[in-house]
Amino acid sequence: MEFIDYYKVLGISKNATEGDIKKAYRKLARKHHPDLNPDNEEAEKNFKKINEANEVLSNKEKRKKYDQYGKDWQHADEFEKQKQQQRQHSRQNPGGAGGFNGGQSNEDFSDFFESMFGGQQGNFNSSRQNARFRGQDYNASLTLNLTDTLTTEKQTLTVNNKKIRITIPAGIEDEQTIKIAGYGGPGVNNGPAGNLFIKFMVQNNTEFTREGANLYKTIEVPLTKAILGGDITIDTLTGKVKLKVKPETQNGTKVKLSGKGLPKYKKENQFGDLYITYQVKIPTNLTKEQKELFEALAATNL
Amino acid sequence: MDTQLIHLNDFCTSYEIEITFITELYNYDIIELKSVDDHQFIPLEELPKVEKMVRLHQDLNINIEGLEAVHQLLERNSAMQEELRLLKQKLNRLDAI
Numbered sequence: 308m309e310f311i312d313y314y315k316v317l318g319i320s321k322n323a324t325e326g327d328i329k330k331a332y333r334k335l336a337r338k339h340h341p342d343l344n345p346d347n348e349e350a351e352k353n354f355k356k357i358n359e360a361n362e363v364l365s366n367k368e369k370r371k372k373y374d375q376y377g378k379d380w381q382h383a384d385e386f387e388k389q390k391q392q393q394r395q396h397s398r399q400n401p402g403g404a405g406g407f408n409g410g411q412s413n414e415d416f417s418d419f420f421e422s423m424f425g426g427q428q429g430n431f432n433s434s435r436q437n438a439r440f441r442g443q444d445y446n447a448s449l450t451l452n453l454t455d456t457l458t459t460e461k462q463t464l465t466v467n468n469k470k471i472r473i474t475i476p477a478g479i480e481d482e483q484t485i486k487i488a489g490y491g492g493p494g495v496n497n498g499p500a501g502n503l504f505i506k507f508m509v510q511n512n513t514e515f516t517r518e519g520a521n522l523y524k525t526i527e528v529p530l531t532k533a534i535l536g537g538d539i540t541i542d543t544l545t546g547k548v549k550l551k552v553k554p555e556t557q558n559g560t561k562v563k564l565s566g567k568g569l570p571k572y573k574k575e576n577q578f579g580d581l582y583i584t585y586q587v588k589i590p591t592n593l594t595k596e597q598k599e600l601f602e603a604l605a606a607t608n609l
Numbered sequence: 610m611d612t613q614l615i616h617l618n619d620f621c622t623s624y625e626i627e628i629t630f631i632t633e634l635y636n637y638d639i640i641e642l643k644s645v646d647d648h649q650f651i652p653l654e655e656l657p658k659v660e661k662m663v664r665l666h667q668d669l670n671i672n673i674e675g676l677e678a679v680h681q682l683l684e685r686n687s688a689m690q691e692e693l694r695l696l697k698q699k700l701n702r703l704d705a706i
Contacts, residue, residue: 337669342661345683346690440623441656482694496623499613499653516705518698523705 442501520579
């Protein structure tokens with residue numbers, strides 16, 4: 308268990324006055340307050356550290372105890388053993404489905420703090436640590452393949468030992484978050500439960516590039532086909548499609564295949580488009596005969 | 610389906626905050642409240658925002674005017690985050706060419 312230098316956390320010296328502590332805490336709390344730093348886990352962690360440091364240093368008795376024993380706190384080993392046992396126990400009852408990182412740490416205090424001052428004190432200045440009405444919001448993330456998002460899917464997840472059946476709408480995008488109302492922590496004083504937020508990580512396991520519901524791909528077209536025209540067959544997410552390449556097709560020509568993109572999020576039976584860019588392939592390693600033909604073409608001022 | 614409504618008294622008792630503070634948030638257009646038979650309620654979906662404003666007020670001593678500014682900046686920040694996400698997607702696509 309690591310010793311925490313609370314003076315360092317608040318950026319003050321060991322002989323800081325009550326006023327210094329208050330001032331340093333206020334300044335850092337404003338900087339790292341989670342409500343002012345949405346979706347920033349680092350800020351949330353820092354805010355907890357700052358609160359913990361303030362909790363100890365702004366309380367005369369705690370500060371005295373910390374100054375006296377802090378560095379070589381004698382019950383550290385004993386506490387660590389107990390903590391390890393708890394961890395082993397929770398490992399025997401794991402939660403969470405495949406690819407799912409669920410739940411949220413409820414440890415607002417460090418091991419160091421808990422071993423020295425006991426468990427949750429409940430008198431933080433911040434109301435964030437414990438629910439005061441509505442329950443805590445939980446955050447989780449779920450990784451999907453792009454090909455899993457072609458249809459709306461139902462999936463059962465386990466979050467904090469609770470089974471939740473969720474619907475993942477087709478066309479969900481990378482880093483999109485959906486809210487499952489009421490599946491967060493329980494409320495207090497008859498307050499409603501918090502919400503569960505699931506952030507989706509959509510990995511592109513296809514050869515297409517994605518932007519919203521549209522897909523993009525560059526296809527090589529042989530030089531002669533670009534000039535004379537002809538058919539090419541390409542793969543889409545829903546099977547092969549034959550395309551007519553027009554005679555005298557220019558390099559970089561874009562073709563739109565309507566409705567061959569991804570399903571649009573929460574718009575049933577609406578699809579994005581697939582854009583194909585033709586890249587004319589300039590032949591290499593020509594045979595003598597082919598080179599002569601090109602020379603003949605060159606003679607016509609082509 | 611009717612939205613679940615939270616009685617203002619219940620919320621304020623639990624947060625140990627004056628009802629007038631919440632009605633001021635409403636007067637400044639920071640939050641929405643609903644009146645039913647002369648009683649004021651917080652719609653459930655508005656609750657996280659109300660709690661956020663109360664936390665900022667209680668934790669950091671930010672007054673109503675400050676909260677109004679914070680609220681506007683947070684909204685702008687959230688719109689910019691969404692724009693950033695879309696631009697990243699576009700950049701990814703252009704990089705792939």
